Amino acid sequence: MKKKLNPHRREVLKKISISSIGFPMINTIGIGDLSLNHHKNQNQMKGNINHAVCKWCFDEIPLEQFAISVKSIGITGIDLIGPSGWPILKKHNLTSSMCNGAEISLTEGWNDQQYHSTLVDNYLKHIDLVAAAGYKNLICFSGNRREIDDETGLENCVEGLKKILGHAEKKGVILQMELLNSKVDHVDYMCDQSAWGFELCRRLGSDHFKLLYDIYHMQINEGDVIRTIRDNHEFIGHYHTAGVPGRNEIDQTQELFYPAIMQAILKTGFKGFVAQEFIPKHKKPIESLERAIEICDV
Numbered sequence: 001m002k003k004k005l006n007p008h009r010r011e012v013l014k015k016i017s018i019s020s021i022g023f024p025m026i027n028t029i030g031i032g033d034l035s036l037n038h039h040k041n042q043n044q045m046k047g048n049i050n051h052a053v054c055k056w057c058f059d060e061i062p063l064e065q066f067a068i069s070v071k072s073i074g075i076t077g078i079d080l081i082g083p084s085g086w087p088i089l090k091k092h093n094l095t096s097s098m099c100n101g102a103e104i105s106l107t108e109g110w111n112d113q114q115y116h117s118t119l120v121d122n123y124l125k126h127i128d129l130v131a132a133a134g135y136k137n138l139i140c141f142s143g144n145r146r147e148i149d150d151e152t153g154l155e156n157c158v159e160g161l162k163k164i165l166g167h168a169e170k171k172g173v174i175l176q177m178e179l180l181n182s183k184v185d186h187v188d189y190m191c192d193q194s195a196w197g198f199e200l201c202r203r204l205g206s207d208h209f210k211l212l213y214d215i216y217h218m219q220i221n222e223g224d225v226i227r228t229i230r231d232n233h234e235f236i237g238h239y240h241t242a243g244v245p246g247r248n249e250i251d252q253t254q255e256l257f258y259p260a261i262m263q264a265i266l267k268t269g270f271k272g273f274v275a276q277e278f279i280p281k282h283k284k285p286i287e288s289l290e291r292a293i294e295i296c297d298v
Contacts (some may be wrong), residue, residue, distance in 0.1 A: 036213035052077035052097040052275035101127035109143025111153035131171035142191035210237025242278040
């Protein structure tokens with residue numbers, strides 16, 4: 001991926017030695033009972049939340065091994081896996097909960113007309129691949145502003161996305177644009193405010209275009225997470241999690257209280273996936289993931 005201002009999140013892991021960072025001890029204050037029973041399997045999940053995880057955060061673990069581990073703790077989907085990884089997911093009866101591979105990059109997106117030709121071609125082909133595999137969610141990005149104003153960016157996104165939206169509808173694929181913060185991680189990214197993304201949804205007017213509401217990113221850029229979810233849930237098709245600040249474990253060491261957020265999501269009638277997208281600091285990252293699943297399994 002081409003990225004001038006910020007490294008792609010899936011490349012960040014190459015620069016981070018997860019095993020060299022300590023993990024804070026969990027105490028008895030905060031998120032209910034954190035003296036968790038490990039090795040909870042899928043049959044013990046409450047069944048209210050469809051749990052998924054982003055593979056890039058656990059990049060040091062081979063996909064096959066990762067698939068076995070996450071299935072054992074009740075996860076049913078893995079995010080941001082392209083066609084080359086789908087056979088492994090199918091082998092272990094996991095779904096590609098948020099497919100990728102059609103995008104150019106996070107910075108070169110639908111808000112800029114110069115990328116429309118490539119994006120239209122990429123997405124038309126990838127929609128077919130996603131549908132043929134039996135999946136339904138396909139990620140997309142606004143791209144960076146590059147001095148494009150927000151209204152022009154909206155108009156450009158509508159113009160470009162309408163060229164593929166009919167095909168997505170026909171194939172049963174949902175295009176999902178991710179909200180990213182421009183304050184810390186993705187400077188100059190256009191879809192950095194939920195209101196902008198919701199307006200794009202309104203203008204497109206299709207159930208096959210939604211927002212990937214990243215709780216971590218929106219807490220940084222605007223806060224007011226629960227009210228935003230409650231008031232605009234019809235435009236949200238997928239969720240990502242991580243702790244703020246730091247993008248690490250979602251325990252009591254950070255400012256977001258995920259049980260309340262999950263309850264708010266549940267009350268909207270949401271039936272999609274909630275995917276963990278934190279970078280684990282614990283020397284045993286799968287244990288961190290198991291804790292996160294238990295925290296979010298409301």
